Amino acid sequence: MRRRRFRKWAKWACTAVAMMVLALTVASRWWMVSYGWRGSGGAPYHVGIGTGVVTYERNIAFEKRPTGWDLRASAGWQWGFVSAEIPGNQWRLGVYYYSSPGFGWALGVTLVYVAALASLPAALLWYADRRRFGPHACSECGYDRRGLAADAKCPECGTVPTK
Ligand SMILES: [Zn+2]
Secondary structure (H helix, E strand, O other): OOHHHHHHHHHHHHHHHHHHHHHHHOOOOOEEEEEEEHHHOOOOEEEEOOEEEEEEEEEEEOOOOEEEEEEEEEEOOOOOOOOOOOOOOOOEEEEEEEEEEEEEEEEEEEEHHHHHHHHHHHHHHHHHHHHHOOOEEEEOOOOOOOOOOOOOOOOHHHHOOOO
């Protein structure tokens, strides 16, 4: 019973996380959110979400950019599957890695993967919860109620059947 309550809680918590990631994915169509900071030796690091992708970079081009949060307009969804708009962009099936001495390095993953991964626990918990007990079983814990009075408390979890 306590276990079941935890499962219910976990189900909704995972659903909330999945919803937030999905909302972020949708929002990345219009906005690009990023955070920049300086690492050791003043190296510019940058993590951002926009155009349906999430990127993590140590990019020399960001040396002049101010650190901290940055919000700017996003140019539609790119998802990391279409590279035509950016020459030299090497996205492969939603994953991107690039490294060069004159640039630094960049790592990118499509939000499609992130959203799918975030939705997986919620989907599994919903699927597990969908399981229905038989007609003679307690609706809360699945205890076999055969032989009990119709309005008797479940001896396992204490649930009173509602008709
Ligand atoms: Zn029960």
